Amino acid sequence: MNKFSVDLTNCDNEPIHIPGKIQSHGFLVVVDKISLNISYISENTFSFLNESAVSFLGRSLSALDTFIKQQNAEFNLEDLLKVGIISKNFDAISPHPVEINNNPFYLIISASQNDWLMEFEPVTLQYDIQSSIGRSAASMLQGKNVLSLLKSAAVEIKKLINYDRIMIYKFLEDGHGEVVAEEKEENLEPFFGLHYPASDIPKQARELYKMNLTRLIADVNTEDAQIITYKENQPLDLTHACLRAVSPIHIQYLKNMGVYSSFSISLIAHGELWGLIACHNYSPKFIDYKAREGSKLIGQILSSALEYRQDEEDAEIVKNFKDTASALSAYLDKDKYLIEAITSHKQTILDITKASGVVVIFESGLKTLGHVPAEEDILELAKWIKKNSDESLYYTHRLSEIYHPAKKYKDIGSGILYCSLSKAPNEMIIWFKPEKITAVNWAGNPDKPVTSSAHGLPSLSPRKSFEIWSKIVNNTSEGWIAEEISSVLRIREIIITHINKEANQIR
Numbered sequence: 001m002n003k004f005s006v007d008l009t010n011c012d013n014e015p016i017h018i019p020g021k022i023q024s025h026g027f028l029v030v031v032d033k034i035s036l037n038i039s040y041i042s043e044n045t046f047s048f049l050n051e052s053a054v055s056f057l058g059r060s061l062s063a064l065d066t067f068i069k070q071q072n073a074e075f076n077l078e079d080l081l082k083v084g085i086i087s088k089n090f091d092a093i094s095p096h097p098v099e100i101n102n103n104p105f106y107l108i109i110s111a112s113q114n115d116w117l118m119e120f121e122p123v124t125l126q127y128d129i130q131s132s133i134g135r136s137a138a139s140m141l142q143g144k145n146v147l148s149l150l151k152s153a154a155v156e157i158k159k160l161i162n163y164d165r166i167m168i169y170k171f172l173e174d175g176h177g178e179v180v181a182e183e184k185e186e187n188l189e190p191f192f193g194l195h196y197p198a199s200d201i202p203k204q205a206r207e208l209y210k211m212n213l214t215r216l217i218a219d220v221n222t223e224d225a226q227i228i229t230y231k232e233n234q235p236l237d238l239t240h241a242c243l244r245a246v247s248p249i250h251i252q253y254l255k256n257m258g259v260y261s262s263f264s265i266s267l268i269a270h271g272e273l274w275g276l277i278a279c280h281n282y283s284p285k286f287i288d289y290k291a292r293e294g295s296k297l298i299g300q301i302l303s304s305a306l307e308y309r310q311d312e313e314d315a316e317i318v319k320n321f322k323d324t325a326s327a328l329s330a331y332l333d334k335d336k337y338l339i340e341a342i343t344s345h346k347q348t349i350l351d352i353t354k355a356s357g358v359v360v361i362f363e364s365g366l367k368t369l370g371h372v373p374a375e376e377d378i379l380e381l382a383k384w385i386k387k388n389s390d391e392s393l394y395y396t397h398r399l400s401e402i403y404h405p406a407k408k409y410k411d412i413g414s415g416i417l418y419c420s421l422s423k424a425p426n427e428m429i430i431w432f433k434p435e436k437i438t439a440v441n442w443a444g445n446p447d448k449p450v451t452s453s454a455h456g457l458p459s460l461s462p463r464k465s466f467e468i469w470s471k472i473v474n475n476t477s478e479g480w481i482a483e484e485i486s487s488v489l490r491i492r493e494i495i496i497t498h499i500n501k502e503a504n505q506i507r
């Protein structure tokens with residue numbers, strides 16, 4: 001069994017793949033790959049089969065045949081398992097319908113290192129989900145851009161599984177997440193636009209979610225069932241299982257949030273976890289294997305559509321940067337004054353990056369566009385940059401950390417991207433980005449007390465972790481992406497060529 005004791009300081013190390021327990025809405029029978037005998041079994045098998053779990057340990061699968069009925073009585077569980085082993089494809093035979101005490105169950109088979117996992121769980125879906133999935137995928141793909149694609153995916157998932165709240169949760173560059181789309185019951189407060197720290201979904205959980213694309217927590221208040229075994233000191237790896245018991249820290253988190261059931265689907269783009277479709281229900285809710293697989297399929301379709309659309313949008317950004325550079329180049333050829341050429345037409349030097357403000361200092365002129373600090377602050381900053389760096393390009397998304405006076409205007413310039421236009425101390429362009437936190441919303445009621453728990457985890461809730469995270473991201477802007485840097489280098493080249501040309505003409 002897993003002896004790890006988890007608290008708020010060691011979340012990243014909790015071995016969540018070997019919890020030694022399963023959720024009790026189903027039961028687990030595990031067969032050793034070599035002997036094909038039952039090597040692990042969940043204690044709650046008793047409540048489904050009316051036979052003590054331990055009595056099955058070490059026996060062959062045929063011990064289950066009298067309890068678990070199949071449509072084709074000639075064909076027993078061991079035959080089924082062997083078909084899977086030979087074809088090396090358990091997905092093709094899962095879910096396998098069986099009957100236990102006259103109730104329909106699904107058997108889902110997957111692999112662990114030395115054993116085969118056989119999970120039994122109830123069948124609840126009464127209608128043919130396949131046709132709904134087809135319709136959902138079709139309407140989802142009508143979304144023309146990434147945002148409308150995400151919104152319609154949330155709408156379609158809500159139709160399929162009817163959880164109270166469906167969120168598309170996207171991981172941003174530093175690992176923290178934002179709710180970028182939401183479909184919910186009307187009476188619930190919106191989470192749309194909220195940001196959460198990276199630590200709310202620790203590293204090993206993200207790794208696991210890349211391998212196993214869905215996870216259901218049917219009811220945060222039911223007690224998990226212990227897994228028993230004769231294989232001492234060999235914890236059973238439940239990475240690919242459906243019934244895996246969930247980290248107690250996360251259960252507490254959901255309870256503090258008032259959530260009774262949670263279901264989430266991984267979104268993978270370019271081999272990385274792009275985000276999750278996170279579904280909450282405010283009462284216990286179990287959805288069966290076919291409903292989960294249907295949602296997974298929607299997630300996979302969304303993932304590949306996202307990859308495609310995101311690439312399209314990124315290409316669009318680069319194209320806009322390049323178009324702006326050519327336009328500015330043409331203005332420079334036409335106009336008499338450099339500053340005017342790059343600041344006074346339809347396309348300006350501000351469109352070269354995604355910054356919200358820019359200043360151009362050239363010869364004796366200074367011109368600003370968008371949100372920028374006061375002129376005296378800009379001049380101080382320019383002096384400081386020249387003094388401290390001989391590089392022609394400098395950028396940071398945490399300016400005030402190294403240059404304290406910038407604290408004063410962090411809501412305008414927590415991030416700067418600077419490029420020099422010549423060796424002269426006063427010829428440069430600086431782009432500004434605001435502090436990120438000012439763009440972050442927290443819709444919860446800050447006066448509501450944080451729920452305490454009996455387990456010494458009083459501070460664990462999204463609200464608390466948001467507060468902690470706010471402190472960390474204070475004074476930080478969005479980062480500068482590679483496309484912005486190359487765009488600035490491109491325009492710098494154009495401007496300097498232009499300056500040199502002018503200088504030669506004068507001579």
Ligand code: BLA
Pocket residue numbers: 007008009010011012014016167169177179191196199200201202205215217245246247249250253262263264276278460461462465
């Ligand atoms: C897992 N945390 C998760 C999961 C989500 C979140 C979606 C996946 C499991 C699931 O589907 O429920 C977080 N859920 C969120 C967030 C929102 C949401 C941010 O709805 C926003 C709306 N969690 C903490 C802290 C720790 C922690 C401080 O907040 C550790 C100290 C741990 N979260 C934690 C662990 C898991 C988890 C260990 C893995 C659970 C598992 O799969 O066993």
